Amino acid sequence: MVATVRFAPSPTGLLHIGGLRTALFNFLFARKNNGKFILRIEDTDKSREVRGAVENIKETLRTFGLNWDVGPIFQSERLKTYHEHASRLVAQGDAYKCGCSEERIADLKKHAQAEKRPFRYDKHCLKNPAPSTGSGSNHFVIRQNVPEEGITSFEDLVYGKIQVANSTLDDGILVKSDGYPVYNFANVIDDHLMEITHVIRGEEFIPSTPKHILLYKSFGWQVPQFAHLPLLVDKKRQKLSKRSGDAAVKEYVEKGYLPEAILNFIAFLGWNPKTEQEIFSLDELIKAFDLEKVNKSAAVFDLEKLNWFNSHYIKEKPLSELLKYAQRYFPVTDTSPYPEEFLEKILEIEKGRLNKLSEVGERAGYFFQEPEYNKDLLSWKDMTGEEIKKSLEVSKKIIFNFQFSISKKEIEKTFFQEIGEGDKGTLLWPLRVALTGLRASPGPFEILEAFFCLQNGKETVLKRIQKAIDKI
């Protein structure tokens, strides 16, 4: 199959999760079918355009490996094409100029509302064409001349047969008075000209699809295949959008969600492989993807599940690579004085405990700063001050003999040789608290291992233990 698809966002803000999912499915479909993936920027509403949005779209797509083959193509640079096609439609009677004032339209709407019937433009300007006032006047729009009778239907690849009576369709605006086309028009022209075979987009476009089809037919063009994707909704089951506040992909990336986790997660929103496999790389997704496996009902964006995917990928990622993503989250402004080995050890220790990378900041503070804690914390079960002191002295003595860069295994071995396998808690709890100041923390051996990557690691550790002894 020769497939050509496109992802056609409007540059009105940061790319959000729903947009990324649409891009992903288009990408997967293209790759799966040896097709072409076009990036098209639908910037026909200049008033809503946000600076930097295009850059954000491109950057986001790149970080997720959703590389496009053609584009970005900007609709705002193709005005002439749209005008030509609009003229053709007007000439053949499938569209017409409308010079109605905003007031008249508002009035029409008000009446429709009062009579509890849906608003549809009354084709006034079609029936009463304004006398040509020469080329000067441009206060008109071009409207689609939707037939008043008949039924328009299409076979959606996801939803199956959808049909609507033309009588429920409005003579929508095709070209605005500022000369820019609206989505419903530019979309059709471009999809045809770019030879798009499969239009894969959000479910919210189902209601406007019949109008698009009518347009294709007016031009005598072949209608592409449509595959509408179920909506992504929030906890309240409302459409996930920029208004949902936290839907920007960039925000998730900044919080320390790994791209592969986000991708894997959103792939499963509205689609699943029909097997019990949950973890998929991008390549595996390409192999498994099939529009037939796309669901029809809206999917709730569940952060808990994203967290699970993310923690999985965090645990799985090689340390050196993980460090690149996590670097910025360490609780120091500059990590350059610290050897990579030290930082990697911290990640190794913490990675099993993270839902997102940004959490290392709040978790690993004691590696960079002497902890504050109450001396009561040093007591495990009913240990007395004397016992704690004695325990810490033992730890101190053992650690004193350690060399730079000693391994966790060796540390553990040495400790257990010294004290036997008996009452580990009485020795290890106070040591752990002295090191971290925390009730719950990673084990002391791995913490020591990390510190012994530092030139002054031994000194720091010994100092902390002494401080604990002094507290008693």
Place this chain on the structure above:
RNA sequence: GGCCCUAUCGUCUAGUCUGGUCUAGGACGCCAGGUUUUCAUCCUGGUAACCCGGGUUCGAAUCCCGGUGGGGCUACCA
């Protein structure tokens, strides 16, 4: 309001087309137990759903009809 879409555990979903193997499976979450020096990881177990009402049928989550719930669209936005 009108048009359109949709309906399986709290959430993502398998199963629906081709009715029985479904006392409805998996995953997340949650709960309990095990491993363990605390926490986490890990392992084991548990919790929890076919929207409602009719009909067809020996038999319905699955087919039909009617409700109801949820959502989207209804812009000179996309």
